[in-house]
Amino acid sequence: TQLLEQSPQFLSIQEGENLTVYCNSSSVFSSLQWYRQEPGEGPVLLVTVVTGGEVKKLKRLTFQFGDARKDSSLHITAAQPGDTGLYLCAGAKDSSYKLIFGSGTRLLVRP
């Protein structure tokens, strides 16, 4: 059973479209992170959200942490082919030293 479920699992869209990726859990997390991983590379940190209800923007990417700190979303505006990759949410609970990764969303942006 995956502690952090992401949806959709796979998304193929045309350049210029908008999209939202969801990361859901039944557990409360002290903070959540989003990473992007390209083929043959390790994940790269995009953002950390720590406060319930927090919204962070990174150029065309908008990240939100749910009020109850059980879920998060990533919204991409006007997607570009360079956004293609595996998007992973990750969280740690207060009492744990383990960073748990979500199930992942594979995004393909077609030119």
Place this chain on the structure above:
Amino acid sequence: DTEVTQTPKHLVMGMTNKKSLKCEQHMGHRAMYWYKQKAKKPPELMFVYSYEKLSINESVPSRFSPECPNSSLLNLHLHALQPEDSALYLCASSQDLGIGGVGGYTFGSGTRLTVV
């Protein structure tokens, strides 16, 4: 230096071989990690080191043996692996344990291991 360097990038080994994966960081991070990633799956935690001491072993088979010789180096010794152990092995480091602070984890590019 803001990188985690992993060597080799690719490794093919037989089931009776002994090999080692190496990981190095010079960011002064005190926590280092080994993750295993199968194709189209998220990374799975294997081991966590904090201040050069093993903090977490996620019930990993003994054919994988981690070692942290100093605060900058992390090794993963491999012996008598099975074909199902073929995967991308990722090393990561962070300033602190857990989510690693706002800076998160810094990952290496990984070693793609094939066991034949």
